[in-house]
Amino acid sequence: MKPTPARKPAPRAKSSGKKSPATASGKIHPVVIYPYRQPADYTDLRLLYQLIARLDAEKNVYARPLTVIDRKTYFANEGNKSFREFREKTVARHSDILDAWCVDTCQMWYTGLGAAFERGGPDDVYWLIPGDFNYGTKVGQEVLSRLHDLPEICQELQQDLCIGEIATDHNNSKQLIDTYGTFALLYNWFPTEAQAIREYTERPRSEFFAVRHGFLREVLRQRWFAYEQTMVMLLQAVFDNKHISRFLVGNISDLPTGRDSIASAMQQVDRTERVLKSLWKERHQSQSGWQERYGILEAQSEQVRRIAHVILKNLLA
Amino acid sequence: MSFSRYGAPPNKRAVNFTCIAPQAQYVTMVGDFNNWNATTHPMKQLADKAWQITVELKHGHHRYAFLVDGQLTLDPRAMGVTRNDQNERVALVAVS
Numbered sequence A: 001m002k003p004t005p006a007r008k009p010a011p012r013a014k015s016s017g018k019k020s021p022a023t024a025s026g027k028i029h030p031v032v033i034y035p036y037r038q039p040a041d042y043t044d045l046r047l048l049y050q051l052i053a054r055l056d057a058e059k060n061v062y063a064r065p066l067t068v069i070d071r072k073t074y075f076a077n078e079g080n081k082s083f084r085e086f087r088e089k090t091v092a093r094h095s096d097i098l099d100a101w102c103v104d105t106c107q108m109w110y111t112g113l114g115a116a117f118e119r120g121g122p123d124d125v126y127w128l129i130p131g132d133f134n135y136g137t138k139v140g141q142e143v144l145s146r147l148h149d150l151p152e153i154c155q156e157l158q159q160d161l162c163i164g165e166i167a168t169d170h171n172n173s174k175q176l177i178d179t180y181g182t183f184a185l186l187y188n189w190f191p192t193e194a195q196a197i198r199e200y201t202e203r204p205r206s207e208f209f210a211v212r213h214g215f216l217r218e219v220l221r222q223r224w225f226a227y228e229q230t231m232v233m234l235l236q237a238v239f240d241n242k243h244i245s246r247f248l249v250g251n252i253s254d255l256p257t258g259r260d261s262i263a264s265a266m267q268q269v270d271r272t273e274r275v276l277k278s279l280w281k282e283r284h285q286s287q288s289g290w291q292e293r294y295g296i297l298e299a300q301s302e303q304v305r306r307i308a309h310v311i312l313k314n315l316l317a
Numbered sequence B: 001m002s003f004s005r006y007g008a009p010p011n012k013r014a015v016n017f018t019c020i021a022p023q024a025q026y027v028t029m030v031g032d033f034n035n036w037n038a039t040t041h042p043m044k045q046l047a048d049k050a051w052q053i054t055v056e057l058k059h060g061h062h063r064y065a066f067l068v069d070g071q072l073t074l075d076p077r078a079m080g081v082t083r084n085d086q087n088e089r090v091a092l093v094a095v096s
Helices: A043-057 A071-077 A081-094 A105-119 A138-146 A149-156 A173-189 A191-200 A213-220 A229-239 A262-284 A290-316
Strands: A028-033 A066-070 A096-100 A125-130 A161-166 A209-212 A244-250 B012-019 B027-031 B051-058 B060-068 B071-073 B080-083 B089-095
Touching (some): A066 A071, A066 A081, A071 A081, A081 A096, A105 A213, A125 A149, A138 A244, A149 A209, A149 B080, A191 B080, A209 A229, A229 A262, A244 B089, B012 B027
Parallel strands (some): A028 A066
Antiparallel strands (some): A161 A209, A244 B080, B027 B060, B060 B071
């Protein structure tokens, strides 16, 4: 069979502009989310801040990195000499520290991304870096070497949102939560958008992502949820026909801080449901008859959530 | 450990792509690097029936896809997924 003729590029549904020298000059803003629970072993954090030091040194490419530290973390460790030294000699040396009282991790994101946004400009990209991963392992080091791809993809390919995906096996708790909880609930509340999201990623709650200035401005000005904010951003990106990419950053797991317990898995499903309910109401409450539709979806959602709990109990308990 | 991707990148690098389509009659590679031109990068079928090509790519991130008998096909082993200018799902590769 002969090859088809040259494929002519057609205009995008909604373009955020062509690549330009001005875009190439935009800066990348690294935003580190310091672990809520200070690990006793600093290996992972030391390796992470080696990367942050390198970013801080490349001032033509990267803005001064920011590190968000929850005040609860600070006060829980203020008597800990190792913590104080690491904070002063490593974290503060290579980044600006934002101390904030936060109800949950996504509020730390809000604080960090919001502060970085205020320092940024229209061509800039914001790069969220979670601090509570096992960067000290061989795979974790590979992840550190790949993470930079996320903001670079946003810059080079004019993407509004680039999600970093972590490959896990089918029985990993995150995979189970997303398969039987997150996507099942998304298919109930936002079926069309859920299908679009799954065309990009199996990890709609990933904590690794980069976002362009214009899209971040839009999402910062909307309701920011204390949890599952990546999923909300993905939904918003699909609603608004934004340019989304997904990139594999490796195969790693959280540090053993209890996230994989059955209680935690069920809580993550419950939170996802609460966020989706709120979001659906916000988008539909101006339409007539929304209460009836909401009631039907809520009843279905309860069934989905209960089944997800049963499956997670069977597989994780 | 190495963070080589953060250092000065080489200008171009040869990258191998493989497409598993044993029944296909013709497979080409398209992407930003050849302006999505279906004629410039035909892939070669090897003895094991897999299709292969080596492409010189500049440092950075590139969108690409395979055209299997004229049908745009996503590389299932790609490191990333995005959309091209025609809003079709295509693959992403990073070149350091």
